[in-house]
Amino acid sequence: MAADLFDYDAELSRYNARLRAAADVGTGDRVLDIGCGTGQTTREAGRSAHPGSALGVDLSGPMVDRARRLSEEEGIHNVSFERADAQFHRFAPEHFTLGISRFGTMFFTDPVAAFANIGSALRPGARLVQLVWQADDRQEWSSAIRQALVGGKVPAGLGEDTFSLADTTVAAGVLTAAGFTAVDITEVREPIYYGPDAVSARDALFELRMVKDLLADLDAAATARALDRLLAMLDAHDTGEGVWLDSGAWLVTARRH
Numbered sequence: 001m002a003a004d005l006f007d008y009d010a011e012l013s014r015y016n017a018r019l020r021a022a023a024d025v026g027t028g029d030r031v032l033d034i035g036c037g038t039g040q041t042t043r044e045a046g047r048s049a050h051p052g053s054a055l056g057v058d059l060s061g062p063m064v065d066r067a068r069r070l071s072e073e074e075g076i077h078n079v080s081f082e083r084a085d086a087q088f089h090r091f092a093p094e095h096f097t098l099g100i101s102r103f104g105t106m107f108f109t110d111p112v113a114a115f116a117n118i119g120s121a122l123r124p125g126a127r128l129v130q131l132v133w134q135a136d137d138r139q140e141w142s143s144a145i146r147q148a149l150v151g152g153k154v155p156a157g158l159g160e161d162t163f164s165l166a167d168t169t170v171a172a173g174v175l176t177a178a179g180f181t182a183v184d185i186t187e188v189r190e191p192i193y194y195g196p197d198a199v200s201a202r203d204a205l206f207e208l209r210m211v212k213d214l215l216a217d218l219d220a221a222a223t224a225r226a227l228d229r230l231l232a233m234l235d236a237h238d239t240g241e242g243v244w245l246d247s248g249a250w251l252v253t254a255r256r257h
């Protein structure tokens with residue numbers, strides 16, 4: 001997944017509350033946050049875990065740098081961040097008492113091996129609590145943005161990894177094969193936020209890989225038309241309290257065997 005500094009914290013604010021409640025980080029926990037991005041979930045875990053700790057790992061150097069900076073600015077000293085590939089990173093064995101992820105675990109090339117590696121970092125019996133996207137056709141944000149940018153004809157195949165755990169049978173099978181038990185998958189439907197108004201939302205979306213990919217092959221005139229359609233779509237979703245698009249996720253919990 002390409003690195004971008006899109007404001008996921010704003011976008012995912014409703015989901016964040018759901019993940020926080022499900023993770024229920026306790027005093028003394030040692031939390032591993034997988035694909036932590038700029039680290040909001042890691043910092044929140046660190047606050048709740050104190051005097052425990054939280055480690056956030058992410059592939060993206062700029063994301064990790066920003067996560068470190070934000071935790072310093074907020075004076076949170078029991079969190080740390082590593083630029084690492086969670087699929088292969090050699091974590092301290094059986095160190096963590098809880099694993100969490102907010103949409104950071106769908107991008108593995110070999111998901112069973114990746115979750116087995118993550119499992120080896122968790123203490124036996126530790127919980128793994130993740131949010132993953134439901135299928136593309138359950139996401140207004142995805143279909144509306146794509147249709148606006150390509151004029152109604154949605155190309156197949158773009159960003160498929162985003163939805164790699166959307167099939168609950170696949171998600172449960174991957175976790176079980178990776179050595180997790182007690183897999184539980186619950187539907188969560190929340191709107192996601194793109195900005196205070198359509199222009200801000202369009203400018204924010206411009207940062208996303210999906211949008212860059214969809215615009216990549218268009219000439220200047222076609223790009224201008226696509227951005228006009230995007231603006232009109234976003235304007236139609238301005239609720240008066242910002243631009244929100246509907247979405248669906250799975251809250252996936254499991255225990256390390």
Ligand SMILES: C[S@@+](CC[C@H](N)C(=O)[O-])C[C@H]1O[C@@H](n2cnc3c(N)ncnc32)[C@H](O)[C@@H]1O
Pocket residue numbers: 001002003008009012034035036037038039057058059060063084085086087101102103104105107108
């Ligand atoms: C959709 S973003 C979510 C970021 C963050 N969890 C949040 O909610 O703001 C997915 C993140 O997963 C990271 N990522 C993807 N594959 C990864 C891997 N194999 N190891 C570590 N991080 C990964 C990406 O760099 C990206 O920051």
